[in-house]
Amino acid sequence: MDFFLQLALNGVVVGSIYALVALGFVIIYKSSGVLNFAQGEFLLLGAYVFWALVEGRAPWPYAVALTVLFSILLGLAMERLILRPMIGEPIISVIMVTLGLSSMLRAIVLGAWGTDTRPYPALFASEPVFLGPLPVSRGYLFSMFVAALLLASFTLFFRYSRVGIAMRATAFSQEVAQSMGISVRRIFAVSWSIAAVVSALGGILLGELRGGADGSLAILGLKTLPVVILGGLDSIQGAIVGGLIVGVLENLAGGYLDPIMGGGVKEVAPFAVLVLILMIKPYGLFGKVKIERV
């Protein structure tokens, strides 16, 4: 039982970080219809920038703040340099560009920092806290707390803030949004910035859990794909639930099945469940069903 709880809890922690990164993916898809295949590289880049800053002796809170700032600029640059020139092109071309961008960013990161693990400083005392009988590392608790806090804030932001509502309005129709005086360009810029920021924070949290930044983080970023498809591409709730499901499943599969099957199940399990769920709910768990008036 303890083993199960331990696995499930690890799953929830990692899953909440997946959810955070998936949120960025969903925001871009919702507001502009673009699938951003460079999401994993945003994460990678964030993790390395943070490492470089800490390495350059920035106290970690400053390093986090600077990484966030860097990500905002990255998002703005995306809108300015990629999306704006592509206005009027078919969405599929924009998606192809994000694919190209993903290889480019990865090459830049690995070129600049190599493939070795870049260790993060230990931020937390190593003795665990006990949740009842269960020992939990402080870093895990902290990560989960931060991810939950961010997810909650963004959910509230989209639900109640004027800009959040305008983002949903733009997702529904860019033309109508423009007729209200909403600047679609600015909405895109905000979505890409948010996506870059949540990915970078996700990258820092994952780096913290794993003891450092390395190239495999981009692959973790790619996990957001099953997460968002599972949850429904356009649903924030879906991203959260999908993230938790994928996180817990892969940890359980890794803990129970990998020893029997000789490994590899951990990576495959989320996709297997994804296929199952899509057979029952083709738009994902929370995907938008178009309103039909009767």
Next chain:
Amino acid sequence: MLRLKNVEVIYDDVILVLKGLSLEVPSGRIVALLGPNGAGKSTTLKAISGLLLSEEGEVTDGAIEFEGQRIDRLLPEEIVRRGVFQVMEGRRVFEDLTVDENITMGGFIRSDRAGLKRDRDLCFDYFPQLKTLRGKLAGYLSGGEQQMLAISRALMARPRCILLDEPSLGLSPKLVQEIFAIIRRINEQEKTTILLVEQNARQALAIAHFAYLMENGRVVLEGETEKVKNNEDVKEFYLGGAGEKRNYKAVKSYRRRKRWLS
């Protein structure tokens, strides 16, 4: 005053839709822009509001002025900020936003909280029915309620000029009357200038001060409402009979006689 001078609009670089259109909408008035399907009425409104851009349309000649300043070449969001707000054809509410959120979006360009709150109440004053639907998704409203919501969004922006594109479209005659009465009230009480595009000439002429009739991208007739109403051709082809069906022969004879009009 909103003024269009010899405006030419081309879609996709080749399709010429407005062919030197001129019209004026004096401040505080209701001006009706009538004409058959495909005449270029919606295009005219989109040329004014800047929404042409997102449809690959372009003003290629002429000028559009609002209160003395050129507004063709501005982005749609800048034009809204100048005080010109378009209510698009087919209502176009944000279906997966609630009624309240739709209204909030109408006031997107403003930040005076007290004024926004007052104007939200004003919307419910004009359309009490909306108040009971505040938390409902706009996609589930009836056609009439959606039109009310679309007009409420416009009110929230406190524009000096509203461009209304076929507010009667798909509504029952009773609802059309109700909506038109409110359009007139908005014009009188809020002093909002209104450019009203309609195929329903009878209703539009009932509230307008001045009317333009356009066909095929040009204005073919203009005048005070009374004059337009009493024009024989308008009577025959736009006000005549319940159905607006015109046979080909009649249209041809109209085209022949139209030459004498101007």
